Structure formats: structure tokens, C-alpha cells
Amino acid sequence: xxxxxxxxxxxxxxxxxxxxxxxxxxxxxxxxxxxxxxxxxxxxxxxxxxxxxxxxxxxxxxxxxxxxxxxxxxxxxxxxxxxxxxxxxxxxxxxxxxxxxxxxxxxxxxxxxxxxxxxxxxxxxxxxxxxxxxxxxxxxxxxxxxxxxxxxxxxxxxxxxxxxxxxxxxxxxxxxxxxxxxxxxxxxxxxxxxxxxxxxxxxxxxxxxxxxxxxxxxxxxxxxxxxxxxxxxxxxxxxxxxxxxxxxxxxxxxxxxxxxxxxxxxxxxxxxxxxxxxxxxxxxxxxxxxxxxxxxxxxxxxxxxxxxxxxxxxxxxxxxxxxxxxxxxxxxxxxxxxxxxxxxxxxxxxxxxxxxxxxxxxxxxxxxxxxxxxxxxxxxxxxxxxxxxxxxxxxxxxxxx
Amino acid sequence: xxxxxxxxxxxxxxxxxxxxxxxxxxxxxxxxxxxxxxxxxxxxxxxxxxxxxxxxxxxxxxxxxxxxxxxxxxxxxxxxxxxxxxxxxxxxxxxxxxxxxxxxxxxxxxxx
Numbered sequence: 001x002x003x004x005x006x007x008x009x010x011x012x013x014x015x016x017x018x019x020x021x022x023x024x025x026x027x028x029x030x031x032x033x034x035x036x037x038x039x040x041x042x043x044x045x046x047x048x049x050x051x052x053x054x055x056x057x058x059x060x061x062x063x064x065x066x067x068x069x070x071x072x073x074x075x076x077x078x079x080x081x082x083x084x085x086x087x088x089x090x091x092x093x094x095x096x097x098x099x100x101x102x103x104x105x106x107x108x109x110x111x112x113x114x115x116x117x118x119x120x121x122x123x124x125x126x127x128x129x130x131x132x133x134x135x136x137x138x139x140x141x142x143x144x145x146x147x148x149x150x151x152x153x154x155x156x157x158x159x160x161x162x163x164x165x166x167x168x169x170x171x172x173x174x175x176x177x178x179x180x181x182x183x184x185x186x187x188x189x190x191x192x193x194x195x196x197x198x199x200x201x202x203x204x205x206x207x208x209x210x211x212x213x214x215x216x217x218x219x220x221x222x223x224x225x226x227x228x229x230x231x232x233x234x235x236x237x238x239x240x241x242x243x244x245x246x247x248x249x250x251x252x253x254x255x256x257x258x259x260x261x262x263x264x265x266x267x268x269x270x271x272x273x274x275x276x277x278x279x280x281x282x283x284x285x286x287x288x289x290x291x292x293x294x295x296x297x298x299x300x301x302x303x304x305x306x307x308x309x310x311x312x313x314x315x316x317x318x319x320x321x322x323x324x325x326x327x328x329x330x331x332x333x334x335x336x337x338x339x340x341x342x343x344x345x346x347x348x349x350x351x352x353x354x355x356x357x358x359x360x361x362x363x364x365x366x367x368x369x370x371x372x373x374x375x376x377x378x379x380x381x382x383x384x385x386x387x388x389x390x391x392x393x394x395x396x397x398x399x400x401x
Numbered sequence: 402x403x404x405x406x407x408x409x410x411x412x413x414x415x416x417x418x419x420x421x422x423x424x425x426x427x428x429x430x431x432x433x434x435x436x437x438x439x440x441x442x443x444x445x446x447x448x449x450x451x452x453x454x455x456x457x458x459x460x461x462x463x464x465x466x467x468x469x470x471x472x473x474x475x476x477x478x479x480x481x482x483x484x485x486x487x488x489x490x491x492x493x494x495x496x497x498x499x500x501x502x503x504x505x506x507x508x509x510x511x512x513x
Contacts, residue, residue: 157420157447160464161412190490191466217490226491233495236421236448238461238481239488242468311447329446331424348410348422348446 008369010141011076014101018141019073020304020369022133023320024126026079027070028052029093030086036109037081040122047130048079049319049382051296058087061262061278061389066093068263068300071100074320076136077129078102079122084110103129144178144269146369149298149306150250151184153291156235156311156329160246162357163309163328163344168252169358170307170365171271175254180266182298183251184274186216187227187287191241192248196273199256204397208259212275222282231312235329250309259398261391262297267399274301275394284388292316292383295323305368307361315339317381322374324364341375406432409450413465418449418481420463431478438478449481461486 010018024047028037031054041048051069053062070078070093078097082090090106097104105125109118150167152159171181189196193213200206220226226240237243257270266272276297277287288294295306295318305321308314311328313336327333330345342361346352352360368374405411409419409431419433425444430437433452444450449463455475460467469486479485483493 220491225494230494230496233483238483238486239469240490245464245466
């Protein structure tokens with residue numbers, strides 16, 4: 001592991017943000033273009049990652065998220081892969097990427113000779129960009145410039161007493177150093193409204209935090225299921241409230257600086273809650289259908305990397321931004337050692353305390369920012385999922401000055 | 402509570418459940434206060450047992466906060482889980498029944 005204090009370096013972008021990776025995003029704009037995009041990255045799987053949106057109906061949320069992802073600080077160039085007849089506004093997306101100062105090119109399969117010729121054209125373009133990006137200069141970067149998200153998945157009865165509070169300790173250190181930290185899944189904060197609201201920077205923000213959780217409770221009640229998978233119960237979690245109190249520990253102890261929605265970029269360092277549950281009547285189904293949807297939203301709000309606490313043992317990583325896998329359960333760690341970056345289960349076996357595991361997580365965050373690969377990253381995990389949602393913009397009380 | 406089994410973790414003084422720091426095998430004994438309680442079925446790491454008797458309808462307290470309500474009377478040392486508590490928000494989804502049916506059917510050659 002890189003020594004603490006090693007000077008961080010990043011890829012400087014036109015908007016002032018800095019990336020800790022410099023990948024080519026290959027974005028399909030409808031499922032019908034997914035195969036071509038996947039084939040294009042085959043020859044450069046480490047340096048080029050597939051992202052995309054499967055739907056053929058227009059959706060301002062997914063258009064906005066794709067723009068954020070294609071201009072994410074870890075992205076150095078973007079190839080758009082369109083079938084040609086989908087509703088996604090590829091013109092607007094291409095313009096947004098071009099205005100961000102990144103190389104961008106659009107392949108339209110219906111105009112560019114079909115599958116084989118589109119793949120060949122895309123592979124050539126990606127190979128040229130990868131060569132350029134690999135020799136791109138870096139600039140010094142400070143911890144305070146980092147944006148780190150946290151999610152949990154495959155939670156069990158150990159998550160809330162080991163991995164989540166340890167991630168919270170790492171968050172506390174980062175926030176104290178001026179970094180930006182984001183926690184989320186308001187559907188997994190049900191039952192935590194009061195304690196969370198008491199940490200808000202202003203009374204007005206406290207009201208917004210409370211509303212966000214109430215909205216989630218109503219939304220999930222309408223759907224008939226909480227944000228709770230069958231495996232959560234196998235792992236000893238009995239109710240959504242119990243899962244929530246454990247998940248809440250990921251946020252640490254810092255003051256909550258603001259409430260954002262997916263794609264909102266936090267204006268300054270601090271701790272932010274991301275409200276991931278759509279606004280308005282229930283549409284399009286469950287808010288986040290699996291864990292990677294949450295990671296994608298973290299990235300859309302600028303997260304350089306995401307902490308992922310798991311008890312049952314999720315193995316996912318992500319396109320564009322590395323994922324740090326924190327094992328909450330010592331038995332699962334033994335079974336899935338190759339997939340887990342941190343063994344927070346040591347808290348249960350008495351081999352470490354929360355502060356030690358928190359420091360270990362903090363150290364790994366800096367190491368990843370300095371270029372070290374996480375386990376899921378080295379294994380080539382590049383999961384990605386984006387589906388339909390709809391949001392109203394946040395109000396002024398959400399980001400107190 | 403100094404006498405309580407070291408495998409049982411009390412997260413907050415107000416809690417009426419302990420969390421298991423390690424799995425406990427069927428037939429093993431756990432000590433709660435001055436009581437020795439034999440565990441009828443295996444309990445996995447992270448699962449909960451009652452710290453004292455809990456009445457039907459009473460809140461279940463963990464982390465010092467309510468995590469649901471008892472759906473029947475629960476005895477001290479008894480496993481506290483989806484068979485005897487429920488959420489005060491949304492019902493809990495589990496595959497326990499599906500798995501038990503599957504295992505029973507597989508053992509019986511799918512014809513029972």
C-alpha cells in the first residue's frame with residue numbers, strides 16, 4: 001500500500017476538477033447499441049469502460065446523468081455509440097462533452113455501415129485516445145479535492161456494527177480534511193429521521209432531510225417492498241428499520257452540510273446526503289433496482305471512488321470509478337478474500353477496533369487516489385446500470401451557504 | 402450483565418436484544434445473566450436473541466432505537482427475527498419459505 005502522505009496527483013479537467021483515473025467512456029445510447037459498445041472496448045478493457053442507457057424513451061434524468069458521467073473527472077475521452085433511431089438526445093450529449101474539453105466522437109450504427117464497421121471504427125478511435133490518455137500529464141492534488149461516496153449492499157447483521165461504522169470513521173477523517181463525502185439511499189434511512197435531522201447544518205436543512213426519508217417511506221410502501229433483499233434476512237436483519245440504523249452508521253459523525261439529488265455536484269467539502277428516491281407519484285418502478293445503480297448516481301455527483309460495505313459478500317466494482325470493498329463479516333471475508341479490500345470483521349473477532357479499520361480504509365482511499373487498484377478494479381469489474389427516474393430540482397434550503 | 406456470554410454483544414444499554422458476535426450451534430448453551438439457555442437451532446453471526454422477555458406488540462430496541470415490534474411473546478434468549486417481529490414501515494421479504502420447500506422437495510425427489 002502507498003505510504004500515507006504520498007503526494008496525490010490527478011488529471012486536471014477544464015472545470016477545475018481532477019481525476020484519479022483517465023479512462024475512455026464508451027457510451028451506448030440505447031440497448032440496441034450495447035453489443036457494439038461492448039465489442040469496441042474488448043481490446044482495451046482496462047482503459048476503456050462501457051456505460052450506457054438502455055431505454056428508447058426520452059428521460060431528462062438519464063440524459064442528465066449521462067452528461068455528468070461523460071464529463072466525470074475520471075473520464076478523459078468519450079465515444080458515443082448510437083443505433084440511430086433512439087430517442088436519446090445524442091447531439092446534446094456530444095456538445096456537453098465537447099464543451100468540457102474532452103475528445104468526443106459519435107458512431108451511428110445505422111449510418112456507419114452496421115455492426116462490423118462500427119466496431120472497427122470504434123476500436124481504432126479508442127486505441128488512439130488510450131495512447132494519448134496514457135501519456136497525459138498530471139498535477140498535484142489535495143485530499144480536500146477528493147469526492148468519495150459510500151453505499152452498502154448484501155448487508156447482514158454484521159454490516160451495521162463493523163463495516164458501516166468503520167466507513168463512517170474514514171468519512172469523519174476525510175470531512176475534517178475538507179474532502180467531500182456522500183452517503184445515500186434514503187430508503188435505507190427509514191427510522192433514522194430524528195437522529196439524522198439533529199446533525200443538519202441548519203434547521204431548514206433538517207426539515208429537508210426529514211422530508212427526503214418520509215418521501216422514501218411513502219414511495220416504498222406504495223411499491224409494497226422496502227429496500228430489503230431476501231439475503232438481508234438470512235444474514236440476521238429482520239426489518240428495514242434495523243437495516244437502516246446499520247446503514248446510517250456509514251455517514252459517520254460529521255455535521256451534514258447538504259442534501260443533493262443524483263447528478264448535483266456538492267459545491268464544497270463536507271458531508272452530503274443524496275436523495276435517490278424519485279419525486280412525484282410512483283413511476284418507473286423501484287428507485288434503485290440493484291447496488292450499481294447507487295454507485296452510478298454517486299459518480300454522477302462526482303465521486304472519484306465509492307466505499308462499498310458488504311456482509312453477505314457483493315463482488316461488484318464499477319465502470320469509471322474504483323470501488324473499495326469492505327467486508328463486514330469475518331466468515332464471508334475468509335470465503336471471498338480475493339474480492340475484499342478490507343476485513344472489518346476483525347472488529348467482531350476482537351483483532352481490531354473501529355478506529356483502526358477506519359484508518360485502514362482512509363489509507364486505502366489515498367492509495368487508490370495515488371493510482372493503486374482496488375480488488376474489484378484489478379479483477380476487471382466494470383458493472384454499470386442506469387434506468388428511468390424523475391426528479392424535481394433541489395430547493396435553496398438543501399445547500400445552506 | 403457481567404455474567405453474559407462474550408459471544409453476545411449489547412450495542413446500547415436500552416436494547417432488549419443482543420447481537421451474536423459469532424455463530425452458535427444447535428444444542429449449545431448461552432448465558433444471559435444467571436440463566437443458561439440451550440439454543441434449539443443454529444444461530445448465524447449477526448443474528449439477535451432476546452435480552453429479556455418481550456411481550457407481543459412491544460418495540461424491539463437495537464442501537465438504542467426501535468427496529469420493529471414483536472408479533473408474539475418472545476422468551477429471554479430466544480432468536481429474535483422475522484418469525485416473531487415485524488417492521489413498522491414495510492413488510493420484510495425473505496426466501497426462507499421458498500428455500501425450505503425446495504430443500505424438502507429435493508430431499509423427497511421432488512414428489513412429496
